[in-house]
Amino acid sequence: MWPAPRHPRHPHRKGIPMEIPVDRPRTGDTLGGAPPGGASRPRVSHGGLSQGGLSHSGDERSLGSFASLRGRHLLDRLTPFEQWRRPHAEQGVWGYHQQTLSHPFTPRARTRDEFGDEGSGVNLLTQDYLALSSHPAVHEAITAALRDHGPHSGGSPAAAGDTPLAEELCGQLAELTGMRHVVLFPTGWAAGFGAVNALARRFDHIVVDELVHACVHEGVAAGRSTRITRTPHLDHGAVHRALRRIRAEDAANGILVITESLFSMNSDTPDLAALQRTCHEYDAVLLVDQAHDIGVLGPGGRGQAAGQGMHGRLDVVVGSMSKAFATNGGYLATNSSSVAAYVRYFASTHMFSSALTPLQTAGALAAARIMRSDEGQRLRDELLRNAGVLRRELARTASGPAPYTVLGVPSPIVPVEIDSLAVGRAAMGVARRDGVLLHLVEFPVVPRGRARYRLQLSSAHRPEDLALAARVIREAVASARADTTTRPEDSPVKRR
Numbered sequence: 001m002w003p004a005p006r007h008p009r010h011p012h013r014k015g016i017p018m019e020i021p022v023d024r025p026r027t028g029d030t031l032g033g034a035p036p037g038g039a040s041r042p043r044v045s046h047g048g049l050s051q052g053g054l055s056h057s058g059d060e061r062s063l064g065s066f067a068s069l070r071g072r073h074l075l076d077r078l079t080p081f082e083q084w085r086r087p088h089a090e091q092g093v094w095g096y097h098q099q100t101l102s103h104p105f106t107p108r109a110r111t112r113d114e115f116g117d118e119g120s121g122v123n124l125l126t127q128d129y130l131a132l133s134s135h136p137a138v139h140e141a142i143t144a145a146l147r148d149h150g151p152h153s154g155g156s157p158a159a160a161g162d163t164p165l166a167e168e169l170c171g172q173l174a175e176l177t178g179m180r181h182v183v184l185f186p187t188g189w190a191a192g193f194g195a196v197n198a199l200a201r202r203f204d205h206i207v208v209d210e211l212v213h214a215c216v217h218e219g220v221a222a223g224r225s226t227r228i229t230r231t232p233h234l235d236h237g238a239v240h241r242a243l244r245r246i247r248a249e250d251a252a253n254g255i256l257v258i259t260e261s262l263f264s265m266n267s268d269t270p271d272l273a274a275l276q277r278t279c280h281e282y283d284a285v286l287l288v289d290q291a292h293d294i295g296v297l298g299p300g301g302r303g304q305a306a307g308q309g310m311h312g313r314l315d316v317v318v319g320s321m322s323k324a325f326a327t328n329g330g331y332l333a334t335n336s337s338s339v340a341a342y343v344r345y346f347a348s349t350h351m352f353s354s355a356l357t358p359l360q361t362a363g364a365l366a367a368a369r370i371m372r373s374d375e376g377q378r379l380r381d382e383l384l385r386n387a388g389v390l391r392r393e394l395a396r397t398a399s400g401p402a403p404y405t406v407l408g409v410p411s412p413i414v415p416v417e418i419d420s421l422a423v424g425r426a427a428m429g430v431a432r433r434d435g436v437l438l439h440l441v442e443f444p445v446v447p448r449g450r451a452r453y454r455l456q457l458s459s460a461h462r463p464e465d466l467a468l469a470a471r472v473i474r475e476a477v478a479s480a481r482a483d484t485t486t487r488p489e490d491s492p493v494k495r496r
C-alpha cells in the first residue's frame with residue numbers, strides 16, 4: 001500500500017524512494033568525511049527526475065548523508081542533494097517543510113506541501129502541548145501588547161530591546177523553574193547554544209548525552225573545546241567514568257555536563273538528582289534542557305525536576321517557550337546572580353540578537369500564568385490522558401506484535417520507532433493520505449536506516465481522533481512493511 005503518485009505533471013514516474021536499512025560505520029559516508037568529489041552520486045537514470053534521484057534498493061542515504069559535502073566548488077557540490085530529495089517530496093514521502101494552513105493549533109489541521117498539495121487530518125505535527133496558542137487570554141495579552149508596546153523589540157536586551165513585560169515573564173519563569181534569576185533568549189535554540197557558549201570555553205571539558213538537541217551540539221562546537229565526551233543516552237555510569245578520568249588528568253579546568261529533563265526524540269528522563277550528585281563529586285556543573293517538560297509535566301507543571309524533588313536545585317537550566325507557551329522564546333535560569341549576569345554579556349545569542357518581541361513576551365507571560373493556575377492543571381491532566389490513549393491504541397493489535405516500537409514514558413511526545421527508513425517514509429505518505437499528519441525524523445537525528453515518528457500531543461486532541469490516528473498508523477506501517485519485504489529488488493512498486 002504505497003501512496004499514490006500525486007503529481008500528474010510527472011505521470012511517467014515509477015517507484016518510490018527506497019532505502020535499505022543498514023547500520024554501517026560512518027567511514028565512506030559523506031557525513032564522516034567524503035571522498036573528494038562530494039557525496040556519492042545519486043542514481044540518476046536516463047529518465048532524469050522521472051527516476052533520477054529516487055533512491056531504489058541499495059540506496060541507504062538519508063538527510064544526514066548530505067550533511068558535510070566535499071568538493072572544489074561550494075555551490076556546485078550541493079546539486080546531488082536536491083536531485084535526491086526532490087523525488088521524495090514529489091512522491092509525498094518527504095516529511096519536512098509542510099506549511100500549516102490551520103494555525104493557531106487545532107486537533108485536526110490542514111497542511112500544504114511545496115507543490116501546493118494539501119493534506120488534512122488528525123494533527124500530530126504541532127507543538128502546542130496545552131493548546132494555549134488558541135487561548136483567549138493569550139490572544140488578549142498579545143493584542144494589548146501590540147497596542148501598548150508595538151510589534152517590535154528594536155534591539156537586543158542589552159540595547160534596550162526589553163519592555164517591562166520581560167521582567168514579569170522572568171518572574172513567572174522563576175516560579176516555574178524554582179530559580180531566582182532568569183535570562184531570556186529569542187528562542188530555545190538560542191538559549192541552549194548561548195548557555196554552552198557562555199559557560200564552557202576552549203580549555204574546559206564537556207560531557208554530553210549523545211541525544212541532546214542540536215542547539216547544544218552547535219554550542220559545544222562553537223566553544224572550540226576539543227575535550228568533549230559524548231556519553232551513551234542516559235548512561236549514568238558512563239558520565240561517572242568520564243568525570244573520574246577527566247579529573248584524574250585535569251584538576252584546573254571546568255567540566256560542563258549536559259542533559260535534558262525530557263528527551264525530545266525518546267520521551268525519557270535521567271535521574272537528575274543522582275546525576276547532579278555525581279557532577280558535584282567532581283566539581284562539574286550540570287546543565288539541563290527543560291524544553292519539553294516545563295509547564296507541562298511534574299507537580300504544578302514545574303517539570304520532571306520537581307517530580308524528582310529537584311525543583312530549584314539544579315545548577316543551571318535552559319528551556320524553550322515554543323512547545324507549551326504559545327510563542328517562540330527561550331530562557332536560562334539559575335540561583336546565582338553572578339551566573340545570570342555573566343550569561344547576559346557572554347551568551348552571544350542573548351547579547352547580540354534582538355530581544356523577544358513584546359507580542360511574544362506578552363503571549364508567554366499569559367501562558368505561564370495559565371500554567372500556574374487550576375486551569376493549567378486541568379490542561380495537563382487532559383494532555384496526559386491523551387498520551388495514555390495514544391500509547392494504548394498504538395499498542396493494540398489484532399494479532400502479533402505491533403510493526404513498530406513506541407518509546408519512552410507518557411508525555412506530550414509519543415516516539416514511534418520503525419526499523420526501516422523506507423517503510424517509515426512510505427507509511428507516512430499513506431497516513432497523510434488517510435487523514436493523519438505526522439513528522440518523520442531520520443538519520444542523523446535517529447540511528448542510520450531507521451525512521452521515527454515524533455507524534456506531538458496536545459490537551460485539545462479528542463481521544464476518538466487519537467484512536468483513529470493509531471489505527472491508521474498501525475495499518476500504514478504494517479502494509480508498507482509487507483510491501484518492502486515481498487517486493488523483489490528494483491521491481492516496479494505496487495500502488496493503490
Ligand SMILES: Cc1ncc(COP(=O)(O)O)c(C=O)c1O
Pocket residue numbers: 187188189190192213215260264289291292320321322328329330
Ligand atoms: C530539547 C530542545 N531544546 C531546544 C529546542 C529548540 O527550541 P526552539 O524551537 O524554541 O528554538 C528544542 C526544539 O525542538 C528541543 O527539543
